[in-house]
Amino acid sequence: MFHSLPIDSFVCQTTHCPDFQQSGRQNVKFRKFYGPQKRRLLRCRTCDTEFSETRGTPYWGSKLAPAQIDNIIDHLTHGTCFSSTAALTDCHRTTAAQFTRLAGVHLQRFHDLHSFVGEKVEQAWDFTVVNPRSKFVIKGQVGARTADLTGVLLSEARDRLADPQNLVLFTDGYLPYQSLFPELFGSAWQPPRQGKRGRFPRRTYRISRRTAHVRIIKEYSGKRGLTWP
Incomplete structure (x- = not known):
């Protein structure tokens, strides 16, 4: 899922870094793969901090598979209540509520960037x-x-x-x-046309x-x- 995103699309997630959430700086580099899902560990060349490719997203720190998280958010955005979403996606209703908050915060950050x-x-x-x-x-x-x-x-x-x-x-x-x-x-x-001739x-x-x-x-x-x- 994440491997399809190019490295230059990521930004530094360290708040004290001068390039924090700044795109186009070419400061984020691939470090290595880690974990059972073989996610990428990235490094910021500006502050020399390492972070996961899921950092700053609703997937960060979750034990659920990305596909299950996508399914939860999809049900919630289509108006399904927490209890029904939990039953349909095999999770607890508090988990569904948690991802509502996480996805909302992520969307707000995206909106505040004003997309340049x-x-x-x-x-x-x-x-x-x-x-x-x-x-x-x-x-x-x-x-x-x-x-x-x-x-x-x-x-x-x-x-x-x-x-x-x-x-x-x-x-x-x-x-x-x-x-x-x-x-x-x-x-x-x-x-209707006026008369029998003409356009x-x-x-x-x-x-x-x-x-x-x-x-x-x-x-x-x-x-x-x-x-x-």
Whole structure:
């Protein structure tokens, strides 16, 4: 599982290190394999500290197999309660609750990094679709903020919803949301042609009365927000 990740994707996990959680420094090197699962022991060349490749992740320090941890988190993110998750994944319900906290902390750290790629020349966005009631992450994408990636995010999020035409979607003012929302969450409709000749009018999309899109556009003066229309 972890062996598929290149060494240069890891960062130092030692808090006192000058390169703590700094990507692109080329300071992390492979040291050796260890343990029955043959995990990699890594070394930071800056502070000369060794740490496991699972350090800083929900897998760190756990006696459960990574596949079982993935299964637990998968059930929890799909809305399964602790007791049912424990029964389905052969663990105790307190273990399921523990991984909810660990995965949440890991996700928060990932979000706080604001996802800069390489030498921080190219900015990457952390797109997430979240259910406001349950706080479950429905879908996420990381990459350059483009209309194509936005379309992939909304399309995959729609496919995971039980009723994609019964929702209110809140987004920021990014323009592609405005055109993608009716395309992905509406119903295609072909207006009739006027007369028997000529082209048909351009196809449009009808939005259900149970569906709405709210764009929140913030206006700033320096670092202070002025209006939120």
